[in-house]
Amino acid sequence: MNIVILLGAPGSGKGTIASRISSENPQLKHVSSGDLLRGAVAKGTEAGKAAKEAMDAGQLVADELIATMIKDVIAETEGDVTMLLDGFPRNVKQAEILEAMGVPLRSVVLVDVPDAAIEDRIAGRRTCPECKAGYHVRALPPKVEGICDKCGAKLVVRKDDNPETVKDRLKVYHAQTEPLIEYYTKKGLLRRIDGDQGPVKNAEAFLAAM
Ligand code: AMP
Numbered sequence: 001m002n003i004v005i006l007l008g009a010p011g012s013g014k015g016t017i018a019s020r021i022s023s024e025n026p027q028l029k030h031v032s033s034g035d036l037l038r039g040a041v042a043k044g045t046e047a048g049k050a051a052k053e054a055m056d057a058g059q060l061v062a063d064e065l066i067a068t069m070i071k072d073v074i075a076e077t078e079g080d081v082t083m084l085l086d087g088f089p090r091n092v093k094q095a096e097i098l099e100a101m102g103v104p105l106r107s108v109v110l111v112d113v114p115d116a117a118i119e120d121r122i123a124g125r126r127t128c129p130e131c132k133a134g135y136h137v138r139a140l141p142p143k144v145e146g147i148c149d150k151c152g153a154k155l156v157v158r159k160d161d162n163p164e165t166v167k168d169r170l171k172v173y174h175a176q177t178e179p180l181i182e183y184y185t186k187k188g189l190l191r192r193i194d195g196d197q198g199p200v201k202n203a204e205a206f207l208a209a210m
Helices: 014-023 033-043 046-056 063-075 092-100 115-123 163-177 179-186 199-209
Strands: 002-007 028-032 082-086 105-112 125-127 134-136 190-194
Touching: 002 014, 002 179, 014 028, 014 082, 014 134, 014 199, 028 033, 033 046, 033 063, 033 082, 046 063, 063 082, 063 092, 092 179, 105 179, 105 199, 115 125, 115 163, 163 179, 179 190, 190 199
Parallel strands: 002 082, 002 105, 028 082, 105 190
Antiparallel strands: 125 134
């Protein structure tokens, strides 16, 4: 197994890219830290209870809490798989924890989208609570309004996708996650794609870069 990290602001399209390319290639496994955490919150596990407040406020949950979840997923992953890590690491401490897990890092791909485009993207974002597919009311609408193409569930707006919380999430990204760009550049692992080309071209650019 090896790992490709998707780096980028909330709403940059990391999840859309990872779910698109992994659905077409069984060797790619999409692991979203946000989905793991939302799953734990929905199930009411101890980890979910501990994470909920920070998530609702657009802040990061404790490093060890999310790192343990990622470690568990890595432990249960077998075979010749490239894991597309979406949303982890989110700060330098988490990057160090990941390194200590010992799985080879293939590359880190920054999905670059200007801040101005992010707020609009998140405002139009709709998510499937069942299969986690992502949509956008204009850029990537479902075939039937409000209904997931893949599993037929009713689409929802994520609780932390409201404009106030989005501002806080962007601040957290700039302050805590952006330092990872320099961190991975120094290690010679960083690649960059323009994340503003539409879903199909974004995915192609990602595959070519990773
Ligand atoms: P996301 O779906 O990646 O935007 O994540 C949603 C929320 O989950 C974030 O705003 C954080 O509260 C939390 N979260 C996701 N990944 C991490 C992480 N690696 N470290 C800390 N908190 C995280």
